[in-house]
Amino acid sequence: MAHVSVTTTTTLSATHPLAARELAHACGAGIEWVVQLVEVGIVSVPSRALPPDDWHFQSADLQQALAARRLERDFGVDLDAAALILDLQHELRRAKALLRSHGIEPGR
């Protein structure tokens, strides 16, 4: 059994973000797909005036992009619909978290 010690790990954060091409590669897509994600608001960038090669992304963006990729593939939705589904999903999770913060367990 091969054993590899990985001492160099990077936690995605503001100081160690992903470039647009890295985000695309992580999702098995091209940079033009990331541009579409930004256009529909699935991920956001500080300024769209900057070229995509200067965009940077963090963990939440990667999570969003991977979720959008799966929605595209599994349900055949376009990115506008994926954006709406992800917004609704976040709102649902936020509402459930709010209930829990008041000691109420959302109904299962």
Place this chain on the structure above:
Amino acid sequence: MDFKDYYKVLGVERGASDDEVRKAYRRLARKYHPDVSKEADAEHRMRDINEAKDVLADKERRAAYDTLADRVARGGSPGGDFQPPPGWDEGFEFHRGPPTGAHGPADQAEFSEFFSSLFGASERRSAARQNYRARGEDHHAAIEITLEEALQGAEREISLRGIETGPDGQPELKTRTLSVKIPAGVHPGQYIRLAKQGMPGHGGEPAGDLYLEVRIAPHARYRIEGRDLYMTLPVTPSEAALGASIEVPVPTGGTVELGVPAKARNGLKLRLKGRGFAGTPPGDLYLLLEIALPPADSDAARQAYEQLAAASSGFNPRRHLGV
């Protein structure tokens, strides 16, 4: 590792059409999606459903899976422990990527050990046979750690299984174990990137990366919401009524002094700023007060309750019920 019957997972017949597979998947995904499902094991079921669909909706993967299932059936115990024989998928080509199947590395995020051992590496071999240059694909996996490990850092071992080409050019089953240092201060949903631990590159290009999504195991004392932590804090009726300074444990270890305000009600939420997960801004630790009644299990305690009842005879906790 159990052999999984993907047809059973999706509830379709062996000869089901692509359309039947897709419809079955979508129906089950709506039933078991963890955000909307009322089923207790929704998350686990959803992972199996995703996995089954990823195989049965792909013509070549499905043909390879069917061959394997037949081989296992002939060998005896498909329901028991199962090791895929090296070379079981000879003769099949696995294609990746859009536009036909849209199978990207994103697919791998929720694969079980069974799935990745059968399909992940066979795709790697398929890619290696093609004559082109490209950086290796990135891999995704989730790693569940304890709250304490997230706050204080830890070292964890991760086993990745797959079929790789051996020195004799023949495929063989290999397990690769990675020792990974989890940095202190990671929070749920954050990704740890392990450079060049993904798929090997093609034509001399570098390997892809491995992304580990951090998940925190449920904790007996703390509940996690984003970067914030919540804890139920029991207080006595006198502490709640009169106010008190009490000692409270914090997740990083040790205790802090907390001032409970007078006339505190049950469920009151107090905040210890910056005592949650690290970040910009850092999360907070919220304490939900829960008034715990001392038991009336001695003459002195019963007498104290009687005195309290006499002193608060005008207090009616059921006034809002009209009684």
